[in-house]
Amino acid sequence: MARKKRFNGEVKVCGIHDLLREFCLIEAEMTKFMHVVRTPLSPAQKPNFRRFSIQKAFSDVYAYKVLPPVARSMYCFSFLDLPIEPHIKLLPRLPIYRHDPIIHGFFSCFNHLRVLVIFPTWFGPFPLVITKLFHLRYLQVRYFGNIPESISELHNLQTLIYDCHSSHMTLPGKIWMMKNLRYIHLGKASNYIPNPRIDNNLVTGMPNLEEFFNICYSSCTNEVFSRIPNLERLSIRASSIVRENFLYRLLDMSSLRKLEVFKLSWDNYSEKPIKRFVFPASLRKLTLDCCSHFIWEEISSTFIMLPNLEELKLKDCESEDDVWRLSDKDIFKSLKLLLLSYPNLKCWEASSDNFPNLKRLVLKNCQDLQEIPTDFGEICTLESIELHDCSTTSEDSARNIEQEQEDMGNNILKVYIHNSDTD
Numbered sequence: 001m002a003r004k005k006r007f008n009g010e011v012k013v014c015g016i017h018d019l020l021r022e023f024c025l026i027e028a029e030m031t032k033f034m035h036v037v038r039t040p041l042s043p044a045q046k047p048n049f050r051r052f053s054i055q056k057a058f059s060d061v062y063a064y065k066v067l068p069p070v071a072r073s074m075y076c077f078s079f080l081d082l083p084i085e086p087h088i089k090l091l092p093r094l095p096i097y098r099h100d101p102i103i104h105g106f107f108s109c110f111n112h113l114r115v116l117v118i119f120p121t122w123f124g125p126f127p128l129v130i131t132k133l134f135h136l137r138y139l140q141v142r143y144f145g146n147i148p149e150s151i152s153e154l155h156n157l158q159t160l161i162y163d164c165h166s167s168h169m170t171l172p173g174k175i176w177m178m179k180n181l182r183y184i185h186l187g188k189a190s191n192y193i194p195n196p197r198i199d200n201n202l203v204t205g206m207p208n209l210e211e212f213f214n215i216c217y218s219s220c221t222n223e224v225f226s227r228i229p230n231l232e233r234l235s236i237r238a239s240s241i242v243r244e245n246f247l248y249r250l251l252d253m254s255s256l257r258k259l260e261v262f263k264l265s266w267d268n269y270s271e272k273p274i275k276r277f278v279f280p281a282s283l284r285k286l287t288l289d290c291c292s293h294f295i296w297e298e299i300s301s302t303f304i305m306l307p308n309l310e311e312l313k314l315k316d317c318e319s320e321d322d323v324w325r326l327s328d329k330d331i332f333k334s335l336k337l338l339l340l341s342y343p344n345l346k347c348w349e350a351s352s353d354n355f356p357n358l359k360r361l362v363l364k365n366c367q368d369l370q371e372i373p374t375d376f377g378e379i380c381t382l383e384s385i386e387l388h389d390c391s392t393t394s395e396d397s398a399r400n401i402e403q404e405q406e407d408m409g410n411n412i413l414k415v416y417i418h419n420s421d422t423d
Helices: 018-030 103-107 128-132 149-153 173-177 223-225 244-248 296-303 374-378 392-407
Strands: 002-005 013-014 033-037 051-054 073-076 114-124 138-143 161-166 168-170 183-184 190-192 211-216 233-237 263-264 285-289 312-317 323-325 338-341 347-348 360-364 384-388 415-419
Touching: 103 128, 128 149, 149 173, 190 211, 233 312, 296 323, 323 374, 384 392, 392 415
Parallel strands: 033 051, 051 073, 073 114, 114 138, 138 161, 161 183, 168 190, 183 211, 211 233, 233 263, 263 285, 285 312, 312 338, 323 347, 338 360, 360 384, 384 415
Antiparallel strands: 002 013
């Protein structure tokens, strides 16, 4: 069942019915695909599986020894049921972990692990024994603090998902030695990565890295970009810890010739962010979040220069002017999706020639917008106009566009109006 969909209609998150889930768990057990630990393990149990989903805390801290050492995948939704220290009883609902021989003994038993996922938050020091799991390809953890330098010992690691609960984090310099990394996702924190360095005349880098999410603006330098030449998806966050001198420099991303998806979160800085970026021509999807203090002419002049741009999303982006006037030369040739959220836009002057391939127009909280350009109905590719909590005049203009197209025999264009007060 589709839970969430992308703006292009593709399924983003799916789920299954409870009965189907139980059926899948039974089939997984019968075919020896995966063993789901839903009851406390006992020494009498000897599950002969290579994949485990631990959904019940161990009542006996040594019960993990019954798991086979040849396990390849382990998903820990719950973990060791250790006694809580007296001074930590203020947090009775949170899982507490200690860095002691029990933790070390647990991970050291599974030297063949390829996949390790720990969903509960880790409050203690990072278990260094995890960095000894040489065969790991996929690692996903939640915890407070920085990643240790010894993470570089995981030479086969391809995916690193690290949900840090602090405001910012610094990645270890030795992460540049992990040449097999393809995917790095660092939660919602602002994460600093040091410049790659040359050790023993060997240039370090991550040539196979394809996706890098939530890197801080301060660490985006030409040296960093030159070491990730095959990057396809990138997310940059400029937080309050960014040093002021970094806010005034030009960030040239033109060397990322394979970059297709880019998101920038500016966190309400007073400076103009759009003019501080040189975007690569390969971009297909671009999202600007909280990028205020721009003028609408900059949107036109900057992004029409991207020949492959198909999706443009401006979220919580407040401009300095309230009129977006597009000339005959302002043509977004490849744009299929345009999303405007919370803009202080009052007047929008545009024609169908400005967006010849637009399929979806999404407007959210456009309370000041007077109307949608009436000429948009002549965009032959336009399939939908969505309005969420917009002004009544813009809603009326959308309905008029839909009605006019229906009168002309065009039943493809649909208008969807959503208001939180009435939904």
